[in-house]
Amino acid sequence: MKKLERSLSLTSVIAISIGGMLGSGIFVLPGLAAAKTGSSVWLAYLLAAVCILPAAFSKSELATAMPSSGGTYVYIERAFGPLFGTIAGIGLWLSLLFKSAFALVGFGAYLSILINIDSGLTKYVAVTFLVLILFLNILGVKKVGKVQIFIVSISLISLALILMFGIPRTSAELLDPFMTEGKLGLFSTVAFVYISYAGVTKVAAIAGEIKNPGTNLPLAMILSLFIMTVIYVSVAFVLVGNLPLGELKTDIKPIYSIAKLLGGNYVGYIASVVGIITLISMANSGVLAASRFPFAMAIDKLLPDFMGKIHAKYLTPVVTIVMTCFLMAMVIIFLDVEKIAKLASAFMVMMFILVNACVIVLRETSAQWYKPEYRSPLYPLVQLFGIFSGVALLVFLGSGPMLAIVGIFLLGLIIYYFFGRNATRTGILRKYGHRPALYLLYKRKRNAKINYRNNGSGSLQNLDGRLASNAGVVVPLLGNERSPEMLVEIGAAINKNEKIQVVNVTEVPNQTFLDAMVEENPRIASLERRVSRLAVSQGIDLDFEAAVTHEISDTIHELSNQTHCDWLVMGWNGRAHSGILVSNPIGWLLTHINSDFALFKDDGVRYIGKVLLALRPGRKDKNFIAVADRICNYYKASLTLLHVVPSKMDDETIDKMETNSKKLLTKVDTPSMVIVQKEDDSIGAISRASASFDLLILGTPQKDNWVDILFGTGKDKFTEKSACSVLRLTMRDH
Structure with missing residues (x-):
């Protein structure tokens, strides 16, 4: 099967993005919006653009990490699992469905300008055209989509002409008062x-x-958002500056009204035609997109199988297209236009809150497969702003939309209970989330399936004891190590003469079959060759294996259990904390692994000749010194034990500490010395001292503030400020 060709240029993507925004938001909504706030409606459009900016940044990042996934539904399912995937699928379906229904209501209003239709019948005219859209989507008429750029161009030209003639005629009297209903x-x-x-x-x-x-992708989103913000703000300003608020607030065809005012009846008729083709095109593309969400959910076993059926001849999802159009018809007939707009906004706000949360979950858990080409700026402040502003907007929409969202969550729970609870996929939050994030939502699965390739036979096995059961050290390689050989060397230095088990672990999304990933990989073959050569040159007793998994933390946990190892040694980027809500795999392992745990931050130092052991208060000095001694013996290095104490500590206590430390060092074989330094800034003191050493050995740090505790975003400041490589040890009570 061929992959989709990357053929869309920046200009084409901007045009598509503008096409997705240009429609009912400007042809129908401004009058209803002006009724709520007065001439400040243009400012409301500007602030709405600011509130949606975090979602644009977040979705750009998610899309470049999962470029062929197909959108928000999959992002949410991968981050939060099938339960939230079910809720998100329903929410996305309804948001597009309501937005398309809103466009058709506006279409009926514009059509009534050209054809004499009683105002009470415009809804039924909209439903009649909805039937036409239904058949177009079932028949899969592809040419309809090819005129989208032409329609967008005509709409933009028409709006530009309105601005050109409307701005000079703006009346200051009509712009007063600025806010008729205050800030609320x-x-x-x-x-x-x-x-x-x-x-x-x-x-x-x-x-x-x-x-x-x-x-x-991010550039197109930002530029198209900027262009449409300018258009929305400018057109809204022209509308309130030229049309009396009393007329505008009940007008659902404001572009016709302003065009007629500026150019007369015939210009108004032309604007009506532009509105008709723009809104019918928007409604058609909305049905096309909306019907795909329940179809995709049925394919994923989150809805009944019959919803995943496609027409034998036309190859379109007939069942979900009919369902979508039927519900749209009910919305058009039974809901007034303002309620439709509110519900459409509410469902979309909910989805964008989850999109921003997805980035936080995927970043904080450091999923191995999550490698976006683009990363959102000012993380996590942008995402937190998107989440909190979204919640605030939901509150301002009122109780009706809030109750509808609660209903979506309940409906999603019911559907998941009957159809999705046996889904084999799991979300990242389920793997690494802690109890507050999981309460009443997930139950952790144990004994997750892991595919395993033995380097001798290449056959598929589970982790069933073919690993070295006498390994003293297990070194998992995750593919992001600066030097795998250096990490293996550190493992050998810590080891107590037993075998070392090296396992290359590849984590893939839950939606990817493991069997498809366990083919011979040139990168893994090269890695095995390099590690084996190191073993021969250094005289290390080493076994190399490779594994593919959906759950990297559980896999490493199982590796340590099956090998009964003393130490687990991993590469590290300096992230210190495992948050309450989410954690990275290392954070999860710190609280679940049964063996001692060493994290190595490689600063590029190849030859280790001087080791600095900086102990924090409360550490068991004897155990740490024993490990440091083994490392120094391996590298034939010297050892310096550093104590940084508060400047107010008395000399007698310092002398006693120094004497005790020297006594401990008499039991080591390597050249050693003790330094006790008075310094209130322990981070700065250790940082300056590390400049004279090749390896800094530390213990596990403590969590310090509520942001770190909630989201696990903190860095180990001692590691971050170090001028050399760092080995951080977490030692259990033995």
């Missing part, structure tokens, strides 16, 4: 018009077809 009215309007920008992230679903997606 303004912020509720921000939430109301939020849906206008929802299409900015649609291009994430086609990331696999974009040239240089790591650059072009």
